[in-house]
Amino acid sequence: MNILDSLIDKASRGVAQRTSRRGFLTKVSAALFAGAAIPLLPVARGDNGYPGVGDQVSGIDGDPGDPSACDYWRYCAIDGFLCSCCGGSAGSCPPGTEMSPTTWIGICKNPEDGLNYAISYNDCCGKTSCGRCLCNNNEGDRPVYMPYANNDINWCLGAKSTVYTCSTGMVIGVRGGDS
Amino acid sequence: MNILDSLIDKASRGVAQRTSRRGFLTKVSAALFAGAAIPLLPVARGDNGYPGVGDQVSGIDGDPGDPSACDYWRYCAIDGFLCSCCGGSAGSCPPGTEMSPTTWIGICKNPEDGLNYAISYNDCCGKTSCGRCLCNNNEGDRPVYMPYANNDINWCLGAKSTVYTCSTGMVIGVRGGDS
């Protein structure tokens, strides 16, 4: 067991009951990791495909699905405009923005390898709202008094400009299979 | 013939061919009067009734129609968010905004009394875009090199803040019947 597994296991214990219906999400709780972008238009959640946005593939072996769609596996707890639709990608910010240093981390299951990955939802900051691919999945979201598990907070708070542009879903670790 | 009639007659001569299809609009041209607000969403023109906006009557005798609708007679050459939907009216700015000192003037026919009125499309300025009742009628609109007949120009340019909020359609004179 490496350090990440240990951290995630510890964090996950308290949230076992939060395991998603869809069975692929648990979320790291409390002050260890967490936080998130901007919560969003309630009508735009979980749908695949946005009009006027081209389909994508990540191009990475074993990384299935469409990073420009709200149901892409990494977005199991994302909340905001998808950076992959905004000149960035699931793993990078668009040119000219700054990746927020504070973030929250969700655990998403990759349907291809069955492993649970730690996904860091870093916001990209400093340009106006991207306006494309508004996506909101609230699994594991907790109220503002648990800030590092809350997605109503603008996590650009640590960036040079706190103006929110879009949200990434970065793979930063792996936890292993279901347990 | 009073001064206004004289001015308008002079101005109108050059624009006889511009008489609206609908037959109720001619517009004062050139540098005498004119100018206008902000041009707008091309899909939102001339339609009556906006969803989520209550119908209105002006409450003035002889002033027919719905001031919250794009086909209200005073709006024969308006271009922008209707102030009547924004806390003002066809003849006044919403609270907290400033009425622009520069403006352009159209000639609209009141269908009830058959008279042509001079309508001043003063913009209201200094708060964010109202966002309600976007209305665009381009009759008599001329390119930017005829600025006082152009509605692409932000006529809040003379106000303390040039941020555009909405547009009025103020009755400032009467020309008489058809001629």
Add this chain to the structure above:
Amino acid sequence: MKTVLLLPLLLLIGAVHAQVPLDKVPTVDTLPAEYPDTWIFAHDAAFYSLIAGKVAIVDVAADTLEYKGAVGAAQFATFNESSTRDELYVSETFYSRGVSGERTDVVSVYAKDSLDKIAEVVLPGDQRAMIVTKPYASRLIGDDEFLIVYNFNPASSAAVVDVAKREVVNEVSLNGCALLYPTGERGFTSLCGDGSFISIQLDEQGKESSRFMGKSFFNSESDPVFDYPIIVDGIAYFITYNGVIRPLDLRGSEPAAMESWSLVPEGSEYADWGPSGWQIIASDGDDMLYVIMEPGRFDGSHKSGGGHIMMVSRSKQSIVGSFEPVTPAFSVIYVDAEEPLLAVTNVNMTIDVYNTQGEFLRNISIGGSAMPFTLQAKR
């Protein structure tokens, strides 16, 4: 420039044969300094242009001229109406170049009648909490003499603004606890991550006069309360994700949890229902609560909005009725007027108005791209 010069001439000209009187240029409307009971404040969170939000003043009882005006509300702003001064307060953030440059946090003060900005109080420290608009991120306390503004950077504190003096008179540390629920004579309570809370009272100068640490009154891991309660006669009715009402008595300086009860007890027809939305609970100030709910509760379903508005009796501690809004509801407030109303932001981001029997009365848009997440009734 001829245009400008000619306008005064035009104004002198009478309407010879006209029926329609001339308008006076310029004319800017004003509002009454005391707003009618049916006016509400609809806060556009403006996700598509976060730096350009607004708070619209809307008469939800009106079928005409329902939109009364608006004030700006930039970058995750908060809004408050004074009940003792004819003023409105917007706590907001600006950058010198729109989306970049130098940051300035301020409280903008507007006159209720003119909607003119009459004062500005700069908030120090670049620490104003930026959260999608929530009513309890800033509140007026005491006799509305202090505006308290929640800070999060991510340390949490409360800025205390003396609204008469137009200055920040104190900053109170919140020990990591969040939001500001008015409490006691001149104080507030903040909720902490473990389900406990902290309650602070201020003196007449805005200095901290007492601090009370309250024990956990809910399990934040297994069934957290929404951070939006409705406060009735000093009692905050919190509701949990799983539908349990957990009242907290905020009348004194040492708040106490009261008996909790479930809206959706096991075995009941609502056993798998849950509250869902943004402002998920409202009160008529008497016995009735209104709660936005949706069947098929699951982890993550708490913020989607609900297709049902449940009428809940505080005395009976149970659901006593319900209605289905014409469009699923996201936020609900009770409008305490002669004919009381429910104002509901629906999931399409327009406002539906119902009477208290659930009869749909009207739909109001506050703008094409507006997203009025938060509604506040006149105080």
Add this chain to the structure above:
Amino acid sequence: MKTVLLLPLLLLIGAVHAQVPLDKVPTVDTLPAEYPDTWIFAHDAAFYSLIAGKVAIVDVAADTLEYKGAVGAAQFATFNESSTRDELYVSETFYSRGVSGERTDVVSVYAKDSLDKIAEVVLPGDQRAMIVTKPYASRLIGDDEFLIVYNFNPASSAAVVDVAKREVVNEVSLNGCALLYPTGERGFTSLCGDGSFISIQLDEQGKESSRFMGKSFFNSESDPVFDYPIIVDGIAYFITYNGVIRPLDLRGSEPAAMESWSLVPEGSEYADWGPSGWQIIASDGDDMLYVIMEPGRFDGSHKSGGGHIMMVSRSKQSIVGSFEPVTPAFSVIYVDAEEPLLAVTNVNMTIDVYNTQGEFLRNISIGGSAMPFTLQAKR
């Protein structure tokens, strides 16, 4: 703050059994300093939030990853791409409190590769023209060494910005004439209200070296030209409301009108058609023009957009073909790439892409509330 401290630890952890490699935090993408020919600039006029517009960089040939990034464009901004420096310029206006306060007009300079703001030139006098985004409201002239920005307050002038020095080096009066059409070696032409024009050349320091007053070449009362021409090899193809092409030769310092011809001669099947939209004309740089048109021309029909894109031969001086866009067109540009394309802002404010035969290829949105009135091709 633990989150921040822990992140570096997380990065050290290998993916033991993982197939998907770890992403590097932070990562910010960059663009090539030289953009491909199929990239365009789509300017969102942002009517619903005028202070928060943007210019999006879009690959109109791409079926995936078509949106490359964006830069801000506030309050009736203008946009220019340099062809000689790896820079983008946005002329824009800010207020210190978003919608009020102190005004500042600037040219914001961005690096093409990073899209970082690398410089700012303040424009003096609070006179930058605020017009719904039009390409000829600011232009680069000479060897793109000077950016000229149209002023209107309502006196008209041109600010001359030396882009290398990052400073305003001159202000040229325009005698009431408008907009800036690049002319001659290092100059521009502005159109006047009576159909005449003024042409000005600058020296290497940006000072005025010549001024030419051109006679009226159209009747601005009876049939004005749109203020958006397409310039082909130094010849500006203006088109009138009634469909007459009026070319103006801008190759020298003393521009001359050329023979005019009608797209819609009396008796032709197009006799009652008219151009309609915003950028109503495009060119392939060779013989073909593309013009957005609509039957049933009337006073006021010129800005509604059109259901037909006409192919017009310069040499034949007539319509030689047409196609019906899938959604009526509002603005059209020609994209001069290996497979040339037409990029069209439609009346629903998204971008449709066609090949030059009018075959629909794809639809691209630049954002939910965006209104890309103006498109500019890579230069």
